[in-house]
Amino acid sequence: MLADLTAGALVDAQRRRETVSLNEVERLALAQIPALDALAALAPSEHVKIIAEVKRASPSKGSLASIVDPAALASSYAAGGASAISVLTEERKFLGSLDDLRQVRQAVSVPLLRKDFMAETYQVFEARAAGADLVLLIVAALEQAHMQELYDLATQLGMTVLVETHSGDELERAIDLGAQLIGVNARNLSTFELDRDLFERLTDRFPSGSIRVAESGVRNVDDIRHYRSAGADVVLVGEALVTSDPLVTLASFLEI
């Protein structure tokens, strides 16, 4: 499934490239105002920090929420205290788009993550051109040398990279990249199985000074408490926010 998602994202990027060339998207990326400092926004603090996700649908659950106005949802996330906002831009299974990211950029001034299946430099330039401050690199989807190339490009463009892992070996590969913001996704992206204890098993292996992000599977405040007590500095939440009143839900999460 992860290979299919990545292949689909690349086909869509190729389609966009026929309208906006690599040279042009690079020019647009370099013309942006500097990216926001996501490492500062997500730095460890006395309370857990939340990356709140704009998520309409997913391969594991199908449709989750209609989200006709992603900018309005993102504004309520920012007003509710989210430290960063994740926007799913994958079109086929998540029903997202780069246009969602652009709209959200106009509405909020917290750091924005382009959440997609990134495998090409073109997509990294696109992310910055659309106003992203962070991009996601999924270790399981990328060969190490290529992942390093994408990582280096993103950082040269002033962006922060959230490097996503799902095992101890993948965490080692994230560390080898020099990653400072490292996520453990509880969801196996091939089987969709959730393992909410995986973060806890890996937490001691994070390098000192890195920011620890627990991703996926949050149903309620007890799951936030569970990740926090296991050492998460940041928790990335999608479904639980888009299927509830986000302001009320965020307020309960941010008390932890």
Ligand SMILES: O=C(O)c1ccccc1NCC(=O)[C@H](O)[C@H](O)COP(=O)(O)O
């Ligand atoms: O959400 C999925 O079903 C999914 C399936 C395959 C690849 C990626 C997938 N989700 C992307 C994410 O990482 C999540 O949207 C994000 O971590 C939030 O998860 P949740 O809070 O469980 O909605």
